[in-house]
Amino acid sequence: MTALRNHNCNYISNVKINFKFDGKSYFAYEGDTIASALLRNNIRLVGRSFKYHRPRGIYTCGIEEPNALVQIISEHNEPNTRATIKRVYDGMVITSQNRWPSLSYDFGAINNILSPIFSAGFYYKTFMGPKGFWKNIYEPLIRRSAGLGKPPKNFRSKSIHQNHNTDILIIGAGLSGLIAARKFVNTKYKVLMIEQDSFLGGILKNSNKVDTINGLNSSEWLEETEKLLSKAQNIKILRNTLVTTYNFTNHFVALEDKFAGKKIDLNKSELTLHKIRTSNTILCNGHIERFISFRNNDLPGVMLASSFEKYIHRYGVVPEERPVIFTNNSSSMSLLNSMLSLGCKPEAYVDSRKNEEIETDIKKILKENNIPSYFEAEIEGCDGNKKIEKITIRKGKIFIKIKSSMLCVSGGYNPDIHLFTQSKGLLKWDKNIASFKPDTPFQKTLTLGSVSGNYNFNKLCDEINEKLSFLNTAKLDFEIKLNVSNKYSIKELWETKSKINSNWSKSFIDLHNDVTIKDLKQAISEGFDRIEHLKRYTTNSMGTDQGKISSINSLAVVSKLLKKEISEVGTTTYRPPYAPLSFAAIAGRSTYEFYDPQRKTSIHSWHLKNNAVFEDVGQWKRPWYFKTHDKETMHQAVQRESKMLRENSGILDGSTLGKIEIKGRDALEFMNLMYTNAFTKMKPMTSRYAMMLGEDGMIKDDGIICKLSDQHFIATTTSSGAPKVLAHMEEYLQTEWPHLQVYLNSITEQFSTFNISGPKTREIMRKVFPNIDFSNEAFPFMSFKNFDYKDTKIRIMRASFTGELGYEIYISPKYGLELWEEMFSCGREFNLIPYGTETMHLLRAEKGYIVIGQETDGTVTPIDLNYNWMIGKNKKDFIGKRSLSRPDTSREDRKQLVGLSPINKTDTIEEGQHIVELNELPKKIKNPIKYLGHVSSGYYSPNLNHSIGLAMIRGGKNLLGKKFFVTVSGKTKNIPVEVVNPVFVDPENKRLIS
């Protein structure tokens, strides 16, 4: 049972490298996968199964591997890596998974002993009660034991995305893919060819089936083809890239391992996620060999026959000198040839077909080489401790036991239909190959070669020429000569009967999910006779494996149990991804510092230098508050900023405010329709606080409208609402009022905006702009003016969101920072401070000003806010006007804006809390408690020295002076409050218009 080396294999170098598996050092050759390297070192036990923790070995030689999943410690702990795909490199450190304390002695193997209770539907039946157990016991326990590998920690992937747009996408660079690609050499088509292996050639390298192509031996033809394709300007080939997803429409996702066979360089991207859009798709992704279910068909040492052959040719390793071959079809001829050419003789050949069904060539080889042969026979089962030791053959009523450590199984070939079905293509059952094959494509999809169910090499060229004829490419003829018979024959065999009726001996139908034939039978007996229900009840063909080697077998077994044709049972849906993708690959660079695009104002660098703490407003980074020293808390900073502003002056970077320029012959009419306010009598060069409603009458946005003339306006919007408001306006212009001649431009980014306010603001403004008259008479509240500033213009508006004397300054971002610094230079003697959004919120709440999205939530009208004065009552129409007179919007008991003041001035009113009539809540709430409203804003006012609140309360306008209670988070005792006018500071507006 020692692995041999096939020295005729040219694809593996002679350079020896070392790697570690479960702490032990082993050798490999450059080019080996983990699996081929482990087989080379005679390692058979590689992992433990998902549910029963049964010992598992290497079953396949490709992406379809259900067993050999390992954890790559040297690659940031990457779990669940298929050992059959991942190439080994010098110094690689690998461990097995899902075992404790060791692979050989796994405590979890107790599940195998307890397996009779873990039958199909175990979870559904077991974890039903008692009440409370699920949350406290079952779920934590299941979560702890679930999964195979452990997720990586402390790893910052640098995987990137690459988009492609192409005319032709060829998936698979095997024989059919390469012939198809040759047809496109130097044509007008842009072609992208994707191969999951690091080599092109597929079957030409994986077996010795093909002898010559057009007189050249297969490797010479391959070399010629590779040269031809690499020279073609219109063809690009991606190696080490696996197509995982076929989306609508002709959109693909493929994952490229940039460091296949190499140690990852942490400074470079280790993975590239390719996102491909193509006009035509050519699937040449071949076939997958399937297994046969028999007793203990999961023991390490059981391997698919074509995989065994692939190890010989592709990796130059003969896993076992004398394996047993078990088949139901003619494909094993190739394996027999390969082994005999290396001087290896199978221990036995078992074929379920009758003598007369078996090809003469096979029988001749068996006879000439004295290989014990058993026709019309089958494998009853295998036995052994963590590996095959004994194989039992049933021939009629006779049982023959053979000692061997490997069993090569071939249950036939399935076209690899996963991508085709992901594209929503329809399948049909083909009795000749005993499998489903592509029938009707849903997208522009072609299938060529074995994926289309064509296993006949001599018909390959005709198929390709015919199917690609619509693209008007030149006809190619290749004469393919084979070393084996071209005829593919198969006799259906899905499971064999076990003579041992034991709970510990299992016949698996899905190795990846530990589903047995017995589970399928039980599920059907319990009424799950629809294949999709059965799949979910048993977990058969689910998860990351998607039943690559097992799904057709399970359909066949189910059809037999249901006494139906397989075509009647149908297939389940193969879901993307074809093979697992790491989240790092999906996320690409949209992580950490690039998690979300960031927008910064022209003053951002100043804010950083002055210890601003930022908050995200949409994608904007806005100063939340400024720290004067490291230990200053947010509360302290906001209290300080608020008090300083009310006493002196403060300035806010308001550049993020949305700004829209509106111009055109009908601009006045448009503005009258868009906003509730009346703009007709508004004087040019004045501004107005305005409100925009939806058609339901609910507030959408607010802002200040500057009227330059009846044909020209500038509107400001909320920071996060700017794109929505512009889109809203454009939509109405283009769909509802196309007769209006009005044009809009977003000018948010074209101006840096500062809001300066406080009692000393006028002095500062006079110092900064000495030539401008800021007196009340010359510059009254809600007026604005344009001035020259260097080589640009500046607009100053008298407005305030704090309730203090204030101005808004709009300047080109070119001079934003410069002017900001100038303001501070001039404002130093007046104790000018910068303030952030949190202080802005506190100050506006003191003044009773609302914030869209805080006081409003899509259910609030201007009348609810007592903003009736903003509604142009004589206007003919505006958006939402009719809705304001609906019975519901004019109800007296709607939630209306009020102020809240705590009775006990040391109490704190918290934002978001409920307003109720009870002074204390019961510990257990049995009956609904009458809800009066909620606190929309709550702050501690340093200017009033107590907490204040704005609230939306039912019928609030008529409740002034009433006493209610506000709930407190985490407590049952509520705090008493009085309903007051929402304007806490300067209700006479003396400060505002001073």
Add this chain to the structure above:
Amino acid sequence: MTEITSTSGVNITQKYYHQIIIRGNGLEKFNNIIEEKTSIKPPLKNLEIKYDSNYLFGKNSFDQWSLILITKKDHQQILNLVSSINTNENMLASDYSHGQAYFEIEGENKEIFLNKLTHFDLREEKFPKSTMAQTTIARIECSIYNLGNKFVITCNKSYEDYFQKRLKDTALLSNAS
């Protein structure tokens, strides 16, 4: 001009241009006014661009144009041009000069490089020379102008820092593709 980064076959620079966004009906009178004010005939076909060493004029949509002035000008000149266009009742011109960031991407691998940041189809037959498009690059809204030997990309100034970092990061990680 500021050199942002370069990698194999790709060179990225940041430029400082002036820009005016013009809205109007695109009829003859509109075209005549624009030509009179700018001495450039506006492009007539949707997404078409006209350019020389002094300007780049693109038709963004059926009623919107972007005029990028490549040669350095006094900002007041731009504002005067904007005011002059705005004297016409049914046209809107807005100054976008300093609210936008401008990047130029040149080199034989510029399409492959950009396709790391955008799904947009940059193939000649889909995005021919002398056309423009509005799409997302690095997840932000951008305008991209195809000048044949290079792409000019504009985005909102507020994204400038983020966009620069994404370009540099992509160049750094572009290993052998």
